[in-house]
Amino acid sequence: MRTIAHVDMDCFFAAVEAYDHPEYRGRPIIVGGPRGGARSVVSTCSYEARKYGVRSAMPLATAERLCPHAVFVRGNMKRYAEVSEVIMNTLAKLAPVMEQVSIDEAFLDMSGCERLYQGLHAMGEGIKRAILDSSGLTASVGIAPNKFLAKLASSRSKPDGLLVLTEDQVDSFLEPLAVGDLWGVGEKGSQALARFGIATVKDLRAWPQEWLVERFGKWGAQLYRLARGIDDSPVCPDWERQSYASEHTFDSDVADLNVLRRAIARHSARVGRRLRSAGLLARTVTLKVKFADFKQITRGRSLPEPFDDDDTVYSTACSILDDLGDMPPVRLIGGCLSGLTDQRQLSLFESASEAAPERRKADQVLDAITSKHGSRLVVRGRELEH
Numbered sequence: 001m002r003t004i005a006h007v008d009m010d011c012f013f014a015a016v017e018a019y020d021h022p023e024y025r026g027r028p029i030i031v032g033g034p035r036g037g038a039r040s041v042v043s044t045c046s047y048e049a050r051k052y053g054v055r056s057a058m059p060l061a062t063a064e065r066l067c068p069h070a071v072f073v074r075g076n077m078k079r080y081a082e083v084s085e086v087i088m089n090t091l092a093k094l095a096p097v098m099e100q101v102s103i104d105e106a107f108l109d110m111s112g113c114e115r116l117y118q119g120l121h122a123m124g125e126g127i128k129r130a131i132l133d134s135s136g137l138t139a140s141v142g143i144a145p146n147k148f149l150a151k152l153a154s155s156r157s158k159p160d161g162l163l164v165l166t167e168d169q170v171d172s173f174l175e176p177l178a179v180g181d182l183w184g185v186g187e188k189g190s191q192a193l194a195r196f197g198i199a200t201v202k203d204l205r206a207w208p209q210e211w212l213v214e215r216f217g218k219w220g221a222q223l224y225r226l227a228r229g230i231d232d233s234p235v236c237p238d239w240e241r242q243s244y245a246s247e248h249t250f251d252s253d254v255a256d257l258n259v260l261r262r263a264i265a266r267h268s269a270r271v272g273r274r275l276r277s278a279g280l281l282a283r284t285v286t287l288k289v290k291f292a293d294f295k296q297i298t299r300g301r302s303l304p305e306p307f308d309d310d311d312t313v314y315s316t317a318c319s320i321l322d323d324l325g326d327m328p329p330v331r332l333i334g335g336c337l338s339g340l341t342d343q344r345q346l347s348l349f350e351s352a353s354e355a356a357p358e359r360r361k362a363d364q365v366l367d368a369i370t371s372k373h374g375s376r377l378v379v380r381g382r383e384l385e386h
Contacts (some may be wrong), residue, residue, distance in 0.1 A: 007131070040059070042055065042063050043075055045063070057161070209224040275308050287317045291330060
């Protein structure tokens with residue numbers, strides 16, 4: 001038996017803005033931008049804004065029409081990261097094992113801590129109170145026998161709520177839920193299951209595991225287990241990032257290769273800086289391109305030696321772009337570094353080269369300036385419009 005808590009901050013970015021600006025409190029807050037950008041989207045919005053139909057990932061222009069009297073904020077990721085660190089440090093002191101899932105979300109394995117509280121509800125209240133005392137913000141908490149159920153419980157208790165699920169409550173909790181609420185289902189999965197008349201978890205439970213596996217393979221086996229609340233995945237404190245990515249949606253569709261290369265240069269600098277900050281190297285560069293008709297392609301290229309310099313990222317991504325040949329106008333472009341490692345393998349060619357250490361030295365200087373003064377004070381010429 002395990003006791004897993006899932007902590008999810010309430011409208012985190014908007015909540016931080018309201019905490020820092022008391023004049024915003026009680027008003028609709030929409031974080032996203034830049035305002036007026038043709039393709040700007042909502043990053044987060046407060047519950048007051050949601051009452052008007054505003055949602056995350058909605059075009060900002062739509063949000064403005066729905067809620068023109070809202071407070072529109074561009075956002076401050078540095079500030080949000082500071083508050084997140086305070087919250088995560090607080091949670092780490094409460095739980096023997098903690099897994100941070102995102103900037104505003106974490107799992108806690110509280111197994112063995114039950115005797116410290118007067119019941120699981122008191123445990124959840126203690127977690128919420130500790131977050132409020134340290135950050136001034138509210139969180140929703142779900143407590144259950146595993147991660148899957150704990151996350152479902154926290155989502156059902158928003159905002160500023162607490163839901164505890166015990167073993168004997170799992171069936172009655174799960175059966176009325178839509179199948180789209182299960183991990184890994186989503187809209188397309190729901191449509192696939194709907195063809196067989198499966199709309200709820202109760203409907204899904206009526207089908208034997210053999211039938212689900214025959215039609216959906218490994219996904220069918222996963223559906224069978226989740227529909228019964230079975231999840232053995234551990235809370236992993238040593239979770240490691242698998243990739244670093246950066247992308248950008250243009251204000252208008254772009255057909256000019258020079259503009260695309262400038263965007264690649266900016267993304268290369270951004271992901272390279274994150275990679276070096278973590279003390280890691282990458283082996284694979286992936287280019288992501290979404291066209292005006294919303295069709296999307298990704299192309300990756302693995303290099304024989306791990307790397308962490310911006311030049312390698314940029315030249316590899318541009319080479320992939322050139323290989324794509326003639327393309328329709330581009331809506332979005334981005335880059336991703338994967339195959340991460342902390343082991344540097346120095347080849348004979350690299351050791352004899354003067355360029356590699358000079359590239360790294362230039363990157364380190366730019367990283368230091370960026371860390372102190374921001375990312376736009378000093379940039380490489382290839383990021384600038386000629």
